[in-house]
Amino acid sequence: MNNKDWNPDLYLKYRNERTQPSIDLISKINISFRPKSILDIGCGPGNSSQALLQRWPEAKLTGIDNSPNMISKAKAGYPENTWILADAATYLPDTKYDIVFSNATIQWIPNHKKLFKNFFNLTNDGGVLAISVPRFDEMPISKILNRIAGNEKWKAATQGCAAAFTRHDYQFYYNLINPDYQAVDMWQTDYIHVLESQSAIIEWTSSTGMKPYLDRLNEKEKEKAQFGDEVLSEIKQYYPVQNNGKVLFPFKRLFMVGYK
Numbered sequence: 001m002n003n004k005d006w007n008p009d010l011y012l013k014y015r016n017e018r019t020q021p022s023i024d025l026i027s028k029i030n031i032s033f034r035p036k037s038i039l040d041i042g043c044g045p046g047n048s049s050q051a052l053l054q055r056w057p058e059a060k061l062t063g064i065d066n067s068p069n070m071i072s073k074a075k076a077g078y079p080e081n082t083w084i085l086a087d088a089a090t091y092l093p094d095t096k097y098d099i100v101f102s103n104a105t106i107q108w109i110p111n112h113k114k115l116f117k118n119f120f121n122l123t124n125d126g127g128v129l130a131i132s133v134p135r136f137d138e139m140p141i142s143k144i145l146n147r148i149a150g151n152e153k154w155k156a157a158t159q160g161c162a163a164a165f166t167r168h169d170y171q172f173y174y175n176l177i178n179p180d181y182q183a184v185d186m187w188q189t190d191y192i193h194v195l196e197s198q199s200a201i202i203e204w205t206s207s208t209g210m211k212p213y214l215d216r217l218n219e220k221e222k223e224k225a226q227f228g229d230e231v232l233s234e235i236k237q238y239y240p241v242q243n244n245g246k247v248l249f250p251f252k253r254l255f256m257v258g259y260k
């Protein structure tokens with residue numbers, strides 16, 4: 001197993017919290033037809049795909065992901081769907097889909113101008129593009145990670161890590177989607193996740209937003225632990241323990257739906 005690959009089991013420890021944005025996005029897709037084909041881009045272990053099939057069980061679902069571990073997990077869990085190991089940046093088959101969907105993935109892919117052109121070309125006329133993306137850069141945890149990565153001790157190893165992510169605000173996406181689609185809906189939501197402890201924030205982010213930093217410390221378990229400890233000590237300042245011992249982890253997400 002490639003230890004820089006995604007860890008589906010760690011990712012799914014927060015399955016409900018990670019799937020809720022997909023459920024919410026799907027519920028806001030305002031169409032009167034029954035889509036025949038759906039593409040889930042960055043399908044991960046298949047959780048967002050399952051949410052899509054819950055609304056449209058008769059649709060033919062294709063999930064693509066560039067992580068071998070994620071695709072294996074999706075295949076094992078839901079063998080009846082089509083799962084393709086592919087890079088979404090270059091995935092442009094001849095097929096078009098009624099719904100082109102992606103939750104919590106595009107931030108890992110560069111050049112969103114080109115990516116959204118591809119999404120447009122993948123969508124049938126009359127179809128829908130539905131995307132959700134974390135606004136991680138607007139959250140204290142992102143600033144903590146960048147600050148610690150900038151410390152003398154970690155600087156060399158983690159240089160350029162923040163560039164692993166491509167991030168834009170809602171105006172950028174509005175101007176990207178609007179000319180190509182007949183109508184666009186957008187909204188932003190803070191999910192206030194209730195976690196058991198402050199270290200749960202480390203657990204949550206180690207399989208996602210903190211992953212590029214930890215990948216750079218690959219093989220060096222002691223250094224990974226030290227980096228995690230330094231992040232945790234700052235988490236304690238920004239994410240206090242509540243009266244009942246739980247920790248609130250507000251998570252900002254941007255949603256967009258384009259009707260072609």
Ligand SMILES: C[S@@+](CC[C@H](N)C(=O)[O-])C[C@H]1O[C@@H](n2cnc3c(N)ncnc32)[C@H](O)[C@@H]1O
Nearest residue numbers: 042043044048065066067087088103104105108
């Ligand atoms: C945070 S997970 C989202 C999984 C699932 N869609 C969900 O809603 O929980 C992001 C997924 O994007 C995938 N991914 C990242 N870059 C990608 C790329 N260039 N092409 C395809 N998948 C990519 C990762 O492998 C990972 O499975």
